[in-house]
Amino acid sequence: MTIRPATSADVEAITTIYNHAVQHTTASWDLEPVTTASRLAWFEEKLGEGWPVLVAEVDGAVVGWSTIGPFRPKDGYQYTVEHSVYVAEGQRGLGLGRALVEPLIEECRRRGVHAIVGGLDAANEASLAFHRRLGFVESGRLPQVGRKFDRWLDLVFTVLVLD
Numbered sequence: 001m002t003i004r005p006a007t008s009a010d011v012e013a014i015t016t017i018y019n020h021a022v023q024h025t026t027a028s029w030d031l032e033p034v035t036t037a038s039r040l041a042w043f044e045e046k047l048g049e050g051w052p053v054l055v056a057e058v059d060g061a062v063v064g065w066s067t068i069g070p071f072r073p074k075d076g077y078q079y080t081v082e083h084s085v086y087v088a089e090g091q092r093g094l095g096l097g098r099a100l101v102e103p104l105i106e107e108c109r110r111r112g113v114h115a116i117v118g119g120l121d122a123a124n125e126a127s128l129a130f131h132r133r134l135g136f137v138e139s140g141r142l143p144q145v146g147r148k149f150d151r152w153l154d155l156v157f158t159v160l161v162l163d
């Protein structure tokens with residue numbers, strides 16, 4: 001397994017992994033698949049704003065990605081970021097998610113970030129367990145603030161406060 005910064009050549013794989021979660025799960029609350037072109041714009045914006053995007057590669061194939069970005073736009077939130085992590089189905093439970101998020105946590109420390117937020121679907125047991133294992137603490141549940149697949153979804157915020 002290699003964890004490395006993503007390049008534009010990885011965007012198609014990033015899009016495929018993301019769209020699988022969009023179409024089959026409530027891990028993302030996007031309702032429609034995104035296009036590679038829109039993800040390329042997203043990627044360029046991330047890089048332009050100085051945010052890291054990492055990919056995990058196994059046997060030459062990109063099988064996961066992670067990133068951080070702003071939590072909320074007002075200046076008072078400048079020491080807080082929100083992260084995303086997606087591992088391809090079939091590659092989960094092998095340590096890739098941890099390997100994708102731990103370097104982001106280290107990067108946050110280097111940048112003086114104070115808190116990292118994850119916003120999760122309350123029914124996403126794997127993600128809840130994953131974040132708990134990485135030291136994130138469940139810090140709020142917002143009932144029925146999302147809707148997908150004809151049902152209401154609860155949002156859970158998990159937070160890792162850095163020393």
Ligand SMILES: CC(C)(COP(=O)(O)OP(=O)(O)OC[C@H]1O[C@@H](n2cnc3c(N)ncnc32)[C@H](O)[C@@H]1OP(=O)(O)O)[C@@H](O)C(=O)NCCC(=O)NCCS
Binds near residue numbers: 127
């Ligand atoms: C959540 C997700 C990123 C976890 O990635 P992963 O590669 O499967 O996780 P890892 O193998 O690195 O596991 C890291 C830790 O979390 C725990 N964990 C991961 N999945 C778990 C599960 N389903 N149940 C219980 N614990 C779990 C592992 O036991 C491991 O603990 P340890 O390292 O202390 O031994 C992955 O399941 C995923 O991509 N899911 C779909 C997309 C998603 O939900 N993204 C998050 C949106 S907020």
